[in-house]
Amino acid sequence: MQTVAKRLALHDPDQVQWTVWWAYATRRADSLEAARLILVNAIERLPAVAVWQYNLACYEAQLGDIESAKTHLRRAIELRKEYQRRALEDEDLRPVWDSL
Numbered sequence: 695m696q697t698v699a700k701r702l703a704l705h706d707p708d709q710v711q712w713t714v715w716w717a718y719a720t721r722r723a724d725s726l727e728a729a730r731l732i733l734v735n736a737i738e739r740l741p742a743v744a745v746w747q748y749n750l751a752c753y754e755a756q757l758g759d760i761e762s763a764k765t766h767l768r769r770a771i772e773l774r775k776e777y778q779r780r781a782l783e784d785e786d787l788r789p790v791w792d793s794l
Contacts, residue, residue, distance in 0.1 A: 695719045710736075710743050717749060726753050744773035752786035763790050 696719035703712035713736045721729035733750040737743070747770035754763035767790060770777045781787045782794055 696723045707736075707739070710740075710745060714745055714749055717753075721753065726757050729753055730757065741769075742773060744770045744777060747773065748777050748781075751781075751790070752784065755787050755789045758789075760789055763787070764793050767794075 696716065699712055699716035699719050702709070703716045706712060713732065717729040717732040717736075720732055730750065730753040733746050733753065736746050737750065740746070747766045751763045751765075751767035751770060754760075754766060767777070767781060767787065771781070778794060782791065
């Protein structure tokens with residue numbers, strides 16, 4: 695899945711879900727840090743993609759970078775309000791629940 699998602703993301707970078715799948719597969723196959731870097735690079739190109747901000751917040755929370763996770767989660771919620779409710783149920787974001 696990782697290889698296919700990467701090819702799709704690189705071939706069609708405007709289809710944001712490919713990058714989400716690539717990062718997720720990389721998280722499972724390689725590491726959280728490698729997945730985080732995929733999203734950091736994507737956000738540099740298109741910062742207003744809520745799902746990328748949200749997933750980056752998840753990865754950063756799991757890596758222990760709580761302040762950065764909060765920043766990206768706030769940005770995701772600004773872009774799409776429903777991420778606030780979702781965040782309260784997402785175990786990856788447990789380290790930042792107190793700030794919601």
